[in-house]
Amino acid sequence: MADELLHFEDFQAGQEYPCGTHVLTAGEIAEFAREFDPQPQHLDPEASSEILGGYAASGWHLCALAMRMIVDGLFNRSTSMGAPGLDEVQWRKPVRAGDSLSVKVEVLGTRASSSRPDRGFVQLRCSMWRKDERVMFWTCSVMFRRRATEAHPSTGPG
Amino acid sequence: MWFEDVPLGEKTVIGSYTFTEENIVAFARKYDPQPFHIDAAAAAHSPYGGLIASGWHTALVWMKLMMAYRQAQVAAGATRTQENYVSPGLRDLKWLKPVRPGMTLTYTNQASQKLDWPSLPAYGLLEGNNEALSEDGTVVYSFVNRVLIARRPSQ
Numbered sequence: 104m105a106d107e108l109l110h111f112e113d114f115q116a117g118q119e120y121p122c123g124t125h126v127l128t129a130g131e132i133a134e135f136a137r138e139f140d141p142q143p144q145h146l147d148p149e150a151s152s153e154i155l156g157g158y159a160a161s162g163w164h165l166c167a168l169a170m171r172m173i174v175d176g177l178f179n180r181s182t183s184m185g186a187p188g189l190d191e192v193q194w195r196k197p198v199r200a201g202d203s204l205s206v207k208v209e210v211l212g213t214r215a216s217s218s219r220p221d222r223g224f225v226q227l228r229c230s231m232w233r234k235d236e237r238v239m240f241w242t243c244s245v246m247f248r249r250r251a252t253e254a255h256p257s258t259g260p261g
Numbered sequence: 262m263w264f265e266d267v268p269l270g271e272k273t274v275i276g277s278y279t280f281t282e283e284n285i286v287a288f289a290r291k292y293d294p295q296p297f298h299i300d301a302a303a304a305a306h307s308p309y310g311g312l313i314a315s316g317w318h319t320a321l322v323w324m325k326l327m328m329a330y331r332q333a334q335v336a337a338g339a340t341r342t343q344e345n346y347v348s349p350g351l352r353d354l355k356w357l358k359p360v361r362p363g364m365t366l367t368y369t370n371q372a373s374q375k376l377d378w379p380s381l382p383a384y385g386l387l388e389g390n391n392e393a394l395s396e397d398g399t400v401v402y403s404f405v406n407r408v409l410i411a412r413r414p415s416q
């Protein structure tokens with residue numbers, strides 16, 4: 104039911120939504136790299152890379168994987184209407200095959216839309232963690248639908 | 262090309278990509294299965310009034326085109342001073358207009374700024390302004406990319 108979906112009003116600064124854990128495989132790293140980022144350090148387990156210290160996942164792959172986990176864990180049980188952009192993305196640590204990656208979404212703040220009364224913006228930090236190490240994050244403002252006042256006809260006068 | 266030699270301000274067309282209902286839905290089923298990216302009927306009732314591409318799809322096509330552009334440059338004889346391009350992140354990414362089936366976007370890159378990257382002194386950080394334009398010239402997507410480029414080795 105639409106009422107069970109998370110709306111703008113349900114979000115408050117300080118909340119945290121865990122979005123699951125995924126163990127990245129070498130096959131997934133190579134499959135993503137072949138399609139979007141075909142560099143040796145993402146395709147060849149024997150590759151050398153001075154900065155990454157060898158074979159590692161594409162940073163874009165971490166974003167796409169985290170997005171899938173956030174859609175499954177949060178957005179598809181909400182009234183998400185998408186985001187107009189990202190403030191920043193940081194790829195902080197190389198991620199390798201076999202790493203166990205957890206995704207968490209933190210609510211940084213909320214702001215009702217001044218021009219569109221049916222929606223509001225929720226500022227989020229979406230992070231990927233390997234144990235207690237934050238390997239990647241992005242910050243963004245996602246639009247969520249507000250609860251319509253006529254959806255609560257049982258509220259009595261007064 | 263070493264970090265010191267990269268010219269700033271030159272705008273380069275890196276390539277074009279046509280979004281179709283098929284590739285929009287296939288991408289989103291895998292990475293961003295929100296109703297307005299995977300279900301034309303549900304999308305018709307969304308604020309977008311129809312199917313739109315995942316913003317991550319628009320973003321990843323940039324990387325795909327950039328890698329193909331670089332490979333073509335090397336094939337045409339450009340010298341390569343480093344094999345791997347590594348980025349610590351990006352900033353100011355804007356999905357300005359919905360990307361719909363049938364749209365062809367042309368992506369451009371313009372090196373804009375050089376910065377030090379103290380944790381890796383053998384490299385410098387190159388920032389670039391990137392845009393994707395629809396066929397009528399409207400900018401529908403933009404962001405600032407950041408890439409670590411090897412500095413000229415000191416003698």
